[in-house]
Each structure stands twice: as C-alpha cells, then as structure tokens.
Amino acid sequence: MDNDLLIDVKNLRVSFHTDEGFITPVDGVNYQVRRGKTLGIVGESGSGKSVSTRALTKLLPKNAVIEPTSQILFYQNGAAQPLNITPLSPNSKEIRAIRGGQVGMIFQEPMASFSPVYTVGNQIIEAVRQHRHAAASPLAATATIGSQIDESIRAGNKKMSKLEARDVAVDMLERVGIGNAGLRVNQYPHELSGGMRQRAMIAVALSTHPSVLIADEPTTALDVTIQAQILELMRELQAELGMAIIFITHDMGVIAQIADEVAVMYLGAIVERGPTRELIEDARHPYTRGLLAAIPSLDRLDTRLSSVPGDIPSPLERPAGCLFHTRCPHRIDGTCERFAPERTEVVPNHFVRCHLYR
Amino acid sequence: METTPLITVEDLRVHFPIYSKGLFRKVAGHVKAVDGVSFSLGRGETLGLVGESGSGKTTIGRAILRALDVTAGSITFQANGDPVDLLALHGSNLKHFRRNMQLIFQDPYASLNPRMTVRDIIAEPLECLNAGSRQEIDEQIRAVAATCKLNVEHLRRFPHAFSGGQRQRICIARALSTHPKFLVCDESVSALDVSIQAEVINLLMDLQQELGLTYLFIAHDLSVVAHISTQVAVLYVGRFTELAPTKELFFKPLHPYTKALMSAVPTIDLDREFNPLKLAGEIPNPAAPPPGCRFHTRCPYAKQICIDEEPEWKQWRPHHYAACHRVAEIN
Amino acid sequence: MAQDAATQINTEQTVSEKDLRYYTASQWQLVWWRFRRHKLAMLGAVVLLIMAILGAFAHFFAPYSVTARNGEYIMGAPQIPKFWDANGVSLRPFVHGITTKRDPVTLRKIATADPDTRRYVHFFVEGEPYKLLGLIPMNIHLFGLDEGKLHLFGTDELGRDLFSRTLFATATSLSIGVLGVLVAFVLALIIGGVAGYFGGPIDYVIQRLTEIVRVIPVIPLYMGLAAAFPKEWSNIQVYFAMTMIFGLIGWPTLARRTRSHLLGQRGEDYVLAAELSGASASRVITKHLLPSFTSYIIVDLVISFPYMILSETALSFIGLGLRPPSVSWGIMLQDAQNIRAIEQAPWFFIPAGFVVLAVLAFTILGDGLRDAADPYSVSSH
Incomplete structure (x- = not known):
C-alpha cells in the first residue's frame, strides 16, 4: 500500500x-x-x-x-x-x-562540510567512487543524471575510474547551476562564493543518487x-x-x-x-x-x-x-x-x- | 512625515584601505563599503535598511555612530535645537555627544561582558559620563531596567543567567540608560528565536512610542523590517537603489533589485504566489564595483546605458526615491 | 494583554537557591566550579601544593640541614620506620640502630642495621636551629630519632641526608621556576600588550623580534650564558642570573599568546559597546580587556612552568647552573650520574621522581585550568 x-x-x-x-x-x-x-x-x-x-x-x-x-x-x-x-x-x-550513499546531507555552513585541502571536484569524485555500490542500487535506477555512468557501474565490478567519476562531478556541478563547471571542478571550496558553495555541497550530496x-x-x-x-x-x-x-x-x-x-x-x-x-x-x-x-x-x-x-x-x-x-x-x-x-x-x-x- | 529631521546624512562615503603585505604596508586599493549615501530621518521615525x-x-550604522572613520560626506544631528556636525566632533565633545545615540547589537551573547553584573553593564554609559553619584546612577538604572521589563533582582546577576531574549533586553536597557534620541539596531532581533523575537520587536516599538526614539533598523529579514519601519532603504554594493515609505516600497517597488528582493521573501501565506525573480550571477566585489549602475551585472532589464552611466538618485513619487535608468519603462 | 502574561510568567518562575548562586556567580567562581569537576587536575594541584609547602617549610620538615653529615652512615640505604620486628610490636615507629664496621680489604665503612637495638621516631623534636621562612628563629623539626639519625631516603657519598636535601632542592627548583615565569610574564605582558593594542607597524616589528628570539636554540644559549657567569659570583647571584635568563628566553611564547588574546578580545562586541558608551582607553583596558584574558594568561603561566623547571634541572645537571653547596634537583641528579650510584645506591634517583612528579602535576593542572578558564563557552549555547 x-x-x-x-x-x-x-x-x-x-x-x-x-x-x-x-x-x-x-x-x-x-x-x-x-x-x-x-x-x-x-x-x-x-x-x-x-x-x-x-x-x-x-x-x-x-x-x-x-x-x-x-x-x-x-x-x-x-x-x-x-x-x-x-x-x-x-x-x-x-x-x-x-x-x-542512500542518504545525502547538506548543512547550513558549506565550508564546514568541505575539506579545505581538496578541490570541489575531488570531493565529489571521492563520494562517487566510495558509494559506487550504493549508487548502483535499484533505488537509483529512476535517476537520469549521469545514466550512462550508472550503466558502466552495473556492467562491471571494478571501481569507477577517476576520469569517469570526474565526468559525473562536472555533470553534477552543471546540474546544480554552477556555470563553467569544467573549470569550477578544479577549484577549492574557498574560491567559491557562499551561494556557489551551497550549490556545490548539494552537488556532492546528490552525486551518489541518494x-x-x-x-x-x-x-x-x-x-x-x-x-x-x-x-x-x-x-x-x-x-x-x-x-x-x-x-x-x-x-x-x-x-x-x-x-x-x-x-x-x-x-x-x-x-x-x-x-x-x-x-x-x-x-x-x-x-x-x-x-x-x-x-x-x-x-x-x-x-x-x-x-x-x-x-x-x-x-x-x-x-x-x-x-x-x-x-x-x-x-x-x-x-x-x-x-x-x-x-x-x-x-x-x-x-x-x-x-x-x- | 513632515517633521524636522533629527539626522541628515549627505553623500556618506566609507572606504576601507586594503594594505599590501610586509613591513611598509602600502595602500593597494579601497573597499568602498559605503559610496555616496544620503537620507534624512525625522524624530520618531524608523528607517529600515x-x-x-x-x-x-552595518557600515552605515557604525559610521553614524562614529565607530569608524568616515571618508567623506556629512552627518548632521539635530540634538537640542541646534544642528551639530557629527563629523566635526572629537575627543571629549564626541564622548559627551555619545549619550544621544547608541547601538543595539546583533548577538546578545557577545555584546555583554560576561564578567560584569547586569547592574554594571547598564551603568557603564552613565559612569563614563560621570552622570552623578552611585545612588543617582542606581536610581536611573532601576528606572531604565523597569522600562525594559527587567526586575531589580536581575541587576545583581551576571549575563550567563539570562536567555537570548532577556539578554537583548539588557542590551536595550544599556543603550537607553543615557536617554538617547537615536538608536541603531544592527540585526538586533536576527539571532533570536521567532517566539522571542516578537517580544523584542514589540518592546522596541513600545519604547519608540513612549520615548519618542528614532531608529535606524538594519536587518536582512524583510518582514521584520517592514513591520517596524516607517520608511525603508534598499542598499546594493554601498549605494542606495531605492528609498520609500514602507508600504510603498513593499507593494509598489520601482527598482528591479527591490522587486527581486521582495519576490524572494518566502511567506507563510500560501495563497500568495511565490515566484522569485531570478537574478543572474553574484553580488559584485565592493573593492571593484561595476561601472555605471552597480546592479547592471545581474539586472534582467540592463541596457547599454546602465553600463555607461550612473543612474541619477531621483524622486519618482512623493517620498519615493530610486536610482535606475529604466524606472519609467519597466513600471 | 499578551505582554502582561509574559511578565507574569517571567516573575512567576521561582528561582531556587542553587540557581541564584549560579546566576550571581562571578567569573572566578565559575572557573573554580568547573575546575573542581576536573578530578585529575585537582590531584595535580594538591601535589603541587604539598610540594610547595614542603619546599617553603623545608627547614621544619627536614630533620637535618643541607650540609649536615652522618659519618656513621655513608651511602646508606633508605631507612623505613617500622611498627614491629622479631622482638615484638611497638606503637611508636622505630628503626634499627646502625653499627659500622670497616671492611678489612677496601677499608670502606660498612653500615649494618642491628636488629636488636631500636631507635624510636619522635615528632616535633629539637634539632639544629634555623629561621623559619628566614624570619622566625626556631629549632623544632617535624621528626627525628631519640638517638642517632633517621635517613628516609638514605644518604649520599658524604653521609648527607637525602630526604632533607631533596626538600631544600624542591624549594630552590620551584622558586627558580616561579621567578623565571614571573620575569617572562612581565616581559610578555608589556611586549605582547604593546603589539596587540597598537597593532600596525609596531606589531609587525615586535612580531619579527619575537620570532628572532624564538629561533635561537635554547640549550647552546643557556650554556653560553651560564658559562659567562664569573666564577667568583656567589650562588645567590648565579641563582638570580639564571632566573633572568629563563625569563628572557621564555617570554616570546607568552607574548604571542597575550597579543592574540588582546586582538581577539578587542574585536568583541562588548568592547565596542563600551567604546560607544564613551569609555576611555584606560577604562576599556582595565575593565574589559585585562579581566577577559587573565584566566588564559594564568593557564599559559602554569603550562610554561615545567619548561623553567626542566631548564634549571638540565643546566645544573650539566654543571653550568647552580653549584654546590647549593642544592637543586639538577645538582642532586648530577650526584647520581655515575656508575656507582646506579649500581650501589639507586636511592640517589629519588629526586628524579620529584622532577617527574612536579612536571606531570603542572601539565595536568594546566590542562584542567585550560578547560575551566573559559566558563562562558558552555553557558553561551
């Protein structure tokens, strides 16, 4: 029911x-x-x-x-x-x-949830690769973001390559409305403005298809x-x-x-x-x-x-x-x-x- | 609104130097925090910012209180009949003039010295002015504490005994102890919980009625500002974009930025459409503001003229000012 | 109407005695209440207090003077008072008498305990005259034997009582620490205060100076300075010269801390509130700034104590600090630095236990104080 x-x-x-x-x-x-x-x-x-x-x-x-x-x-x-x-x-x-993985989280202060020593892209890549299995669960099957990536996940049991994960990261940043995502993915959290950081945090949270x-x-x-x-x-x-x-x-x-x-x-x-x-x-x-x-x-x-x-x-x-x-x-x-x-x-x-x- | 103005601010500019690093620190540029702001405020009125x-x-509020150095402009204060040029006051003249104006802070935890009793906190402005013997000061403190709904028992306690709302009442009592005419409320209710916030807003409004106070009320919460202000000014990167009586500004805004702000306030009235105007981009850096109209980088109506020329600060309706090239076309 | 209800409810809340005590508690009361909960730090404080009392009243607690020799008991082992032996039980503690024989081969005196003689321990016995705290002439010591001498920690190569010497050494080493920290503190407060209050280029210059002092390696510097003490200087002069050196080297860390406390507090809203109320600079400093960081400064002082004590110990140990006949922990450990001591007289190392205990106690005390120093951090949320 x-x-x-x-x-x-x-x-x-x-x-x-x-x-x-x-x-x-x-x-x-x-x-x-x-x-x-x-x-x-x-x-x-x-x-x-x-x-x-x-x-x-x-x-x-x-x-x-x-x-x-x-x-x-x-x-x-x-x-x-x-x-x-x-x-x-x-x-x-x-x-x-x-x-x-299954539950994504975003907070009031994005600076507190980003590591200042990694680029935004790295942090998304990390999340994606970490929760590869979680992302491949049937829950995410309805998702449309990066669906070709999903297929590659389901196809093989290898860890997703860094390059593939980076594509997901760029894709996600674009999805949350960050312009010039290809460039932003290599930036550090402090280089983004407050609103942009909040968007980036949403991108991290959503990158694993929670x-x-x-x-x-x-x-x-x-x-x-x-x-x-x-x-x-x-x-x-x-x-x-x-x-x-x-x-x-x-x-x-x-x-x-x-x-x-x-x-x-x-x-x-x-x-x-x-x-x-x-x-x-x-x-x-x-x-x-x-x-x-x-x-x-x-x-x-x-x-x-x-x-x-x-x-x-x-x-x-x-x-x-x-x-x-x-x-x-x-x-x-x-x-x-x-x-x-x-x-x-x-x-x-x-x-x-x-x-x-x- | 045709009262004699208590405060007149003309072309106020506050620029903060940016220093280069090193022993011989050179000025590498300026953050133009406030860059040409003018308004006048009548007795008993509240200007929402x-x-x-x-x-x-915040810079405008602190500049009027002489808490930081003003780069250019004038501030005139009509304290007791004679206009006083605030920026010409120095040393003990300034110190004694401070009794006329006070600041109520945002954070009721940081603005009270935790090591002093409430009595000593409220007494500080009076003691600094040598406003009488200990007994006289104590009498005044009891009176002002009663006005702010604090009882005598509270006076010997320390700030840690109080909740946020009560602390804010202590701050208000301190500000009122010298019977000022003008108060700057800098986000004074923003840190409080909703159920407590209403009580402090009511207290501020009651005090204004009873004592004839004039407020500069700074807040980012538009509904709060609307509630307490008689007129509201909208600030964008150091300049006013619009200034009007409250209802006029909230219900008939002229400037596209004001419109965007108003439409973005989430309301509990579900029948009213919540359809925020989309603004592109980010707020510009005040160290390098864009040329022409400062809003042109995000404005949906921007044209070539907005990039080339600074818009004029003009009265479009009675008491309703705005700085925009395209007011006539878009309204 | 709603307002009336509000005030009514506010006054209606009955305040319990306990709450009222909390509401009207000053900063130092709050600090004390918080510190009291820190059991380990309390233990550290008690240990240090006992050490300080033992040191300050060393003349009274020590049965003999620093130089008193017991020719009958050279390099003798610690004597532990007993309440019973093969001959029965005694309510008064006693030790066995000593008989000395000379070894026919090495000609060295050998002391052996005679199980049949008992020397009883008496309290508040008359002994060598001294001046308590350098002022009150007395000759009462806390304990002593009715006949012969009692050596709780044994004796050294000259037959001097190690227990007495350790107590006097405690006094010397702790007081050098106190004086050194005080010198450092005064310098730090002035230099850090100037840097923090005036800021700008003055701050910049002072910061760089501080860094220069900080990068000088400490041990060679100590050695250089200590070696420069003229041989003919008395021990008192050397003692004060050493405290000055420790102070001069110890200030930069404290000065930095002072500066950052000052800078941090200057930006606080309540300081601006005072300035906007027309408070003068001196009022802001004395009523707001100083009280706001005294508790932190005290923590810093306590934490820098062990460095001072270890510096003294190290310097005296390598023979560059105080010299006999003065005693300090360092000097006593210097006596212990030979094979014979390790082999035959492990009790020479008892003073090392005191050093370890003191340093540990200061560290955990500082830890507890640091947690308690800001009593407003919890109540503000």
Whole structure:
C-alpha cells in the first residue's frame, strides 16, 4: 500500500550524557519519509530538530545514546524487510552505505562540510567512487543524471575510474547551476562564493543518487535572493530525481514554500504534524499558533505582533507533563503540568499532542 | 512625515584601505563599503535598511555612530535645537555627544561582558559620563531596567543567567540608560528565536512610542523590517537603489533589485504566489564595483546605458526615491 | 494583554537557591566550579601544593640541614620506620640502630642495621636551629630519632641526608621556576600588550623580534650564558642570573599568546559597546580587556612552568647552573650520574621522581585550568 515509504521513525529517543547531567534532546519522535515528498521540520533552538535527523545516519556526538526502544526503519527496494538501524554501530558497513550513499546531507555552513585541502571536484569524485555500490542500487535506477555512468557501474565490478567519476562531478556541478563547471571542478571550496558553495555541497550530496536528502538549515546563512535560487534548485532536482527531502529550518516561511508535510518540534518532541497547508491554515497546537502569530508578515503590517510568553526552558529542565505548559495561554491547570498529552489525529494525517484535543 | 529631521546624512562615503603585505604596508586599493549615501530621518521615525551581505548596511550604522572613520560626506544631528556636525566632533565633545545615540547589537551573547553584573553593564554609559553619584546612577538604572521589563533582582546577576531574549533586553536597557534620541539596531532581533523575537520587536516599538526614539533598523529579514519601519532603504554594493515609505516600497517597488528582493521573501501565506525573480550571477566585489549602475551585472532589464552611466538618485513619487535608468519603462 | 502574561510568567518562575548562586556567580567562581569537576587536575594541584609547602617549610620538615653529615652512615640505604620486628610490636615507629664496621680489604665503612637495638621516631623534636621562612628563629623539626639519625631516603657519598636535601632542592627548583615565569610574564605582558593594542607597524616589528628570539636554540644559549657567569659570583647571584635568563628566553611564547588574546578580545562586541558608551582607553583596558584574558594568561603561566623547571634541572645537571653547596634537583641528579650510584645506591634517583612528579602535576593542572578558564563557552549555547 505504502510503496513510497523510505524511512519510518518510531518513538525515537536520543539522550546525551553531559557534565551537567543527563539530557534528552529528542524524546518520542515519530515521522515517515516518502519518495518524492518533502518533510519540513521546524523548531526553535533546543527543539532537537537537528539531532533527530542526525540520528538517521548515526552522526551523533560520542556521548549520545539512541534508546534501544527507538526504531529507525529503512525501506530498501528489493529487501523484504525494512532495516532497523537503531542497534547498528555508527561505523558499521550498513550505516556507511546509508550515510552519503542512500542518504545525502547538506548543512547550513558549506565550508564546514568541505575539506579545505581538496578541490570541489575531488570531493565529489571521492563520494562517487566510495558509494559506487550504493549508487548502483535499484533505488537509483529512476535517476537520469549521469545514466550512462550508472550503466558502466552495473556492467562491471571494478571501481569507477577517476576520469569517469570526474565526468559525473562536472555533470553534477552543471546540474546544480554552477556555470563553467569544467573549470569550477578544479577549484577549492574557498574560491567559491557562499551561494556557489551551497550549490556545490548539494552537488556532492546528490552525486551518489541518494533516495533521501537531509537539508539542515541549508539556506539560513544565505541572502534572500540566493535562498530563493537554492530552494528552487532543490525543488527542480526533487521533481527530476524523485528523492525525498527532510528540510530542517526555523523559518516558517521557507517551510511553507518547500514542504509537503510539516512537523513542529518543541523541546525534543513533535507537538504537531500535518500537511503543510492544513497545518499553517488550521494550526491546532497553541505553540504552532503562537509561532505563526509571532512571525511578522507583510499582510499584517499594522497589527501588533503577538509573542509566545516566557522563554524556551533549558534542555536540562524539561518541564513535566506537557512540555509547553510553562508558556501555554490555554493551560488546563491540574492536567497539563502533570500528564504528558498523547498524540491525537484531529483530522486524517494531522497529529497534535495537546490536552485540548482529546 | 513632515517633521524636522533629527539626522541628515549627505553623500556618506566609507572606504576601507586594503594594505599590501610586509613591513611598509602600502595602500593597494579601497573597499568602498559605503559610496555616496544620503537620507534624512525625522524624530520618531524608523528607517529600515535592507540589503544583502556585504552591501554596507552595518557600515552605515557604525559610521553614524562614529565607530569608524568616515571618508567623506556629512552627518548632521539635530540634538537640542541646534544642528551639530557629527563629523566635526572629537575627543571629549564626541564622548559627551555619545549619550544621544547608541547601538543595539546583533548577538546578545557577545555584546555583554560576561564578567560584569547586569547592574554594571547598564551603568557603564552613565559612569563614563560621570552622570552623578552611585545612588543617582542606581536610581536611573532601576528606572531604565523597569522600562525594559527587567526586575531589580536581575541587576545583581551576571549575563550567563539570562536567555537570548532577556539578554537583548539588557542590551536595550544599556543603550537607553543615557536617554538617547537615536538608536541603531544592527540585526538586533536576527539571532533570536521567532517566539522571542516578537517580544523584542514589540518592546522596541513600545519604547519608540513612549520615548519618542528614532531608529535606524538594519536587518536582512524583510518582514521584520517592514513591520517596524516607517520608511525603508534598499542598499546594493554601498549605494542606495531605492528609498520609500514602507508600504510603498513593499507593494509598489520601482527598482528591479527591490522587486527581486521582495519576490524572494518566502511567506507563510500560501495563497500568495511565490515566484522569485531570478537574478543572474553574484553580488559584485565592493573593492571593484561595476561601472555605471552597480546592479547592471545581474539586472534582467540592463541596457547599454546602465553600463555607461550612473543612474541619477531621483524622486519618482512623493517620498519615493530610486536610482535606475529604466524606472519609467519597466513600471 | 499578551505582554502582561509574559511578565507574569517571567516573575512567576521561582528561582531556587542553587540557581541564584549560579546566576550571581562571578567569573572566578565559575572557573573554580568547573575546575573542581576536573578530578585529575585537582590531584595535580594538591601535589603541587604539598610540594610547595614542603619546599617553603623545608627547614621544619627536614630533620637535618643541607650540609649536615652522618659519618656513621655513608651511602646508606633508605631507612623505613617500622611498627614491629622479631622482638615484638611497638606503637611508636622505630628503626634499627646502625653499627659500622670497616671492611678489612677496601677499608670502606660498612653500615649494618642491628636488629636488636631500636631507635624510636619522635615528632616535633629539637634539632639544629634555623629561621623559619628566614624570619622566625626556631629549632623544632617535624621528626627525628631519640638517638642517632633517621635517613628516609638514605644518604649520599658524604653521609648527607637525602630526604632533607631533596626538600631544600624542591624549594630552590620551584622558586627558580616561579621567578623565571614571573620575569617572562612581565616581559610578555608589556611586549605582547604593546603589539596587540597598537597593532600596525609596531606589531609587525615586535612580531619579527619575537620570532628572532624564538629561533635561537635554547640549550647552546643557556650554556653560553651560564658559562659567562664569573666564577667568583656567589650562588645567590648565579641563582638570580639564571632566573633572568629563563625569563628572557621564555617570554616570546607568552607574548604571542597575550597579543592574540588582546586582538581577539578587542574585536568583541562588548568592547565596542563600551567604546560607544564613551569609555576611555584606560577604562576599556582595565575593565574589559585585562579581566577577559587573565584566566588564559594564568593557564599559559602554569603550562610554561615545567619548561623553567626542566631548564634549571638540565643546566645544573650539566654543571653550568647552580653549584654546590647549593642544592637543586639538577645538582642532586648530577650526584647520581655515575656508575656507582646506579649500581650501589639507586636511592640517589629519588629526586628524579620529584622532577617527574612536579612536571606531570603542572601539565595536568594546566590542562584542567585550560578547560575551566573559559566558563562562558558552555553557558553561551
């Protein structure tokens, strides 16, 4: 029925051991990632939006623990059973095939994810050659980029030659809209401008034909005109390659424009999840409503902004009961501070964790 | 908007020398961060300054505050009736004039000395001006802290006790302690979370109402600028491309660059079409700006004249200025 | 209305006593709290503290003076106080008495313990008179025997008590380190401060000068300078000359660090905020810049200590530093540098243990301090 399901995250719980104590930045998160769709994860600082997605590739700090009750299921074409990666070691062969192969990643700061001592081309070549098998998986068969290369991969078992991989690199840079790609491929990351670097990072991430692209605040550091270019590029590539995107941001406006489904996170939990339009136009959770009302909008220039009262609690002092009760204007005394609300499906595919909707 | 201007800036230029390496460092060129900017700002108004990174927004703010050396131009400040030529002030005159203007920074973590208590932080401008005995200063601090919704108990704490939003309120309290008339807000809410940001914007707007403050509000977030400003200027590679009252600029922009900026703002209003105008290329290097109109390298409407001649800064509608050769044709 | 709710919730939050203590904690309190968690560094600090106390009050802790000889017990092995022997148990610790015989062949004196005589250890015994810290005349020593002499670390070729000598050597070596670091520190603060604050061509010239000093190989330089000490100089003069040399050679690293701290902090927003508030240069320096890097400078000082101590030890070891009758770790190790010592008197190497311990303790202490020196790095995120 659900052939498009790629990743199914169930009850994800990640804890960190720190000097200050035991903190749980992600607690009880559920979401699904579907082929060709974009899941937007929106949240403020400390909401656990990055940690919850880094868990998918086990790219977490050493002091982090994914609780064994969590399930991170990867559905791979051809495999009868989904692969639960929770118990796997971060250095296992399976995880390494997923990381950078089946799952591509782009970040806010491209300089941090590029090595400054290799040319952009080298880094793409490296990724392509490393994940040759991953790229040859049936998942990538739908891809059109560099399809002749794909054939050569499937034909022989030899590692792809550097020259072939370089062709892929040039091709990819052209695809992401970098002009003069034949020249750029030999340049070092610092020689590119901010927007160009972000494009190059997308090229690296996509060069292995991932089925899922995780984009962690990819446009936050960019100017609006460049941001618009990158968003459009991602949409185009998605339409072409049919990959799924997990788009993490704190900017509701960006989410509204790019996501098919939105998950709103607060202090490590998804408080509301639903189709984008439904969620923005008919937000149920008081936090989502507060967030939406706090955004200055060109349509409401003369109205006073409404702010969400209070401060985001520190991750060390997560409130008991409903995580939002300390700031909630609709708090039900005697209930919200004592019991954590269950997830309720208010309308099909629209989930809320709030005592107001039981 | 027909008030007497509090601040008049004329043909402001700030060029930073680029030095060659070595013992005898020669000036190898200049980064023209701000290159001929003029505007005037009335009492109680807010001028929003928008533009992409490297456009010179921050430099304009710091130049007016005399935080860096101005290359050319004039800045006149109408503090108490008499116009004061800001660039002619030096030494202790400048130091005492600083009480009239203050800066609110972007990063509420870096702008508070972590080793000083909140009381000492807010007291610093007053102490530097020798504004009275300790008791008098303490009284003033308590008053200004109350204005910024900080309670007395907070004053003996250190900045590490506070969250981002609270810290920004401390910054505002420090800026207000000398009762300035003019505040430069340099990306002052950009680093804050959305739910906190609204509170600080509201506080700034309330303070403006109560105290009759004038703001220069610098931000890259166009919606925030639109919300707080009475007029907005668009900056591109050190020059204004357009200046207009807020609604006029956002809903009836004249300059192609403004149009591109406006169309690129992602909005939560899903019924409004999100169709960003495509700009080719990258922002030019301010050390070697293109000749003619600086926007011609990326402008979809550029013609030969745009390369050959600098466009005139002209009033096209009441209070609506733009510098573009082709305003009449493309609108 | 929303505003009212905001302020209400803000004031509603009750602040616990513990939080309040944290909120009102100054930089040094935060540094201390963070440092305290670093168990290993705490251990290093305790070791150094004990060494410093032992050195400073060496006259009291050492049963005998540096030059006191025990002709009955030459190159004698360490004596370890016991509580029991074949003759039964004693609550007071004791050692066996010494009987000396002369070897008929080599004519060397041979000391052997006599298991039937007991010499009891007494505390706070009267002994040789001395001045505590050079000021208070006293003659009380921490411990001693009722009869004869106790040598915890054994004795050297002249029958001098190695335990006493090690304590006095600790005092000398640590104080040379302290003085050397202080000289280096003053120079570094001035030179690095000037470079960092004025910048431009002054900075450039000072930077190049610093590099010139840094590239001079240290050991030949020490040797050259130390060899230039006039023979007739007293040990006190040599001692101070050595601290000056260590200081003069040690400053460049510290000066660079000072300069970079200063440059880093000058660009901080809060410094600009102070300048825009009308703060004078001296106010910016004393209220903002200096406090911002004192903690880092202290770390740098602690880390450069071991170099000073090792330099002294090395120099004295090769015979170019202090000379007998002074004692330092280097001099004591010089005594140990012969085959006989290795073969017959391994206890000559006990001072080496002190050197290793001191250097290790300084290093781990510096490590812990470095982690604690910036207490705002965590709380800012």
